[in-house]
Amino acid sequence: MCPRCKATLYTASNNSIDRALALMLAAAVLFLVGNAFPVVTMEIQGRRTEALVWEGAWRLHEEGETIVGILVFLTALVFPLLQIAGMLAILIPLRFGLTPRYLVPAYRTIEEVKAWSMVEVFMLGVLVSLVKLAHMAKVVPGIGMWAFFALIIALAWASSTLNPHEVWSRLEMSEPEPAR
Amino acid sequence: MSAPTAARMGLIACHVCELVTRAPAGGAEGHCPRCGAQLHSRKPHAVARTWALLIAAVVLYVPANIEPVMITSSFLGTQSDTILSGVAYLYHSGSWPLAVLVFTASILVPLLKLFALSYLAASVQRRSRANLLQRTRLYRVLEFIGRWSMLDVFVVMVLAALVNMGALANIQAGAGAMFFGGVVVLTMLAVESFDPRLIWDSASLPAIQKEVQYA
Secondary structure, eight states: OOTTTOOOOOOOOOSHHHHHHHHHHHHHHHHHHHHHSOSEEEEETTEEEEEOHHHHHHHHHHTTOHHHHHHHHIIIIIHHHHHHHHHHHHHHHHHTTOOOTTHHHHHHHHHHHGGGOOHHHHHHHHHHHHHHHTTTSEEEEOHHHHHHHHHHHHHHHHHHHOOHHHHHHHHHHHOSSOOO | OOOOOTTTTTEEEOTTTOOEEEOOGGGOOOBOTTTOOBOOSSOTTHHHHHHHHHHHHHHHHHHHHHSOSEEEEETTEEEEEOHHHHHHHHHHTTOHHHHHHHHIIIIIHHHHHHHHHHHHHHHHHTTOOSSHHHHHHHHHHHHHHGGGGGHHHHHHHHHHHHOBOTTSEEEEEOHHHHHHHHHHHHHHHHHHHSOTHHHHHGGGOOHHHHHHHHO
């Protein structure tokens, strides 16, 4: 704990890399499923529509709200994808004791991108929309929704398991010269 | 307040990987030897950047609340909803827990961010020595809740994507959604550019130096 402002500075846990890697692999599978299957299916008088994340973003663009479309596309799809792919690209080599040169800048980028990956906010938005639509139509949660819920748990668990100090100190041990 | 601080001992913590190193001589700013990020004892121009982003956010906040975020059209007619009328609709349609949730995420949190961050920036400029711990906590709360304001933008996106049936029922995003998204992004950037360590700097200012500052 910081004696001044009482923030947690350090939590001791070693071998966090194995567990975090397992959870990130699960997250990768869930992310694929969540984006391949519709999140919600809606039915009004026999007509059905389904929506995937990128379709929603594209529809906003078609309606002329391109900026909103891009914002949603980045925060619900691109940044989570970067976060998951990036963590795998770091944890897999580390697991096998390898430290290629890209690891240091990659880990730095991911730490900075994390704040903009908003899967959990997106899912709360889906729930609110479901309730709003329930008055006018029949809405059915799809496979994509369950995958996204599991994804939120996997990501939260992985980030609470992984000890960044362990990653940094492993990177440091193997690389006395800094990568610029 | 004479405890040794890292800054006084010539140490810098990297704000990416948290490695503590000796600051380069002569006040020059270097790179973190471990992760290569730029090192700063304090984030550069933190207060000015925070104010600039905050003012931009306030400017966007006005159309974000006046312009409709969502336009619903069906055989019953067309209806435009602003953020506030969307909350009112949820409340009247009987789902008040949801109305409270959306009200918190779309109205309370953005307002709290605008006011609280202005207060933090102003108090650092005045070199206030009051409520140091509470102000730091307030900053951490702002950091944590910022992203949740995106809720309404996602709601509009899901509704616009699903309700897409021509004359039967159609929901479109309105211009308000763009302004509101802008407010969320700008306030998140504003929180990020503020440096909470500045709060503590005035606490460790020696008295004489303080008088000079006020003169």
